[in-house]
Amino acid sequence: MTIKLYHCPRARSMRPLWTLEEMGLEYELIVMEFPPRATYEGYLGINPLGTVPTMIDGEVxxxxxxxxxxYLVDRYGPTDLGLNPRDEDYGIYLNWLHRSDATLTFPQTLVLRYTRLEPEERRIPQVAEDYQRWFLSRLRCVEETLSDRKYLCAGRFTIADV
Known part of the structure; x- marks a missing residue:
């Protein structure tokens, strides 16, 4: 069965798309305009949240x-893109891998929402400025970590770097 990835350009769906490409897996790419819940008929039936990405792999x-x-690395590996739980850097790898969605996406989303996505009359410049500062402060940790190395962990490119 072919993996399906629902994708919007310049969205978080770039990470799994990049992973699919790096791993050389076969997949079907469904490209949609943003926001997909409003532009792709039937998308809420596929993903009730209306967000991207959505990946379907059989029953998953x-x-x-x-x-x-x-999931892709663990299910379809082994691959150097991931780390094994027995690897010394495994905890660091998981922390960096999930930091993007858990820590960086929230302030970034609010900045985009209140500077570009909302109609002019609903934009709140102070919210955008506050969360831009918050987002940039979170990026400092990434900069500090990469100041003396090329990759976030394990001395090689992994999905944590995407």
């Missing part, structure tokens, strides 16, 4: 980008 349906990438 997933909607979190980092989780999808972890």
């Amino acid at each position: 349906t997933m909607t979190e980008s980092a989780g999808i990438s972890q």
Whole structure:
């Protein structure tokens, strides 16, 4: 059965798309305009949240980008894109892998919402400014970690780097 990935350009669905490409897996890519819940008829029946990405692999349906990438690496590996639980850097790997969705996406989403996505009359510049500062402060940790190395963990490119 072919993996299906519902994707919007410049969205979090880029991570699982990148993972699929790096792993050389066969997949069907369904490209939609943003926001998919409003532009792709029937999408709420596929993903009631109306968000991207959505990946379907047989009976498995997933909607979190980092989780999808972890699933692909664990299900279809082995691959150097992932780490084994016995690897020394496994905890660091999981922390970086999930930080993007858990820590970075929230402030980034609010900045985009209140500077670009909302109609002009609903934009709240102060919210955007506050969350932009918060987002940038979270990026400092990434910059510090990469100041003396090329990759976030394990001395090689993994899905945590995507």
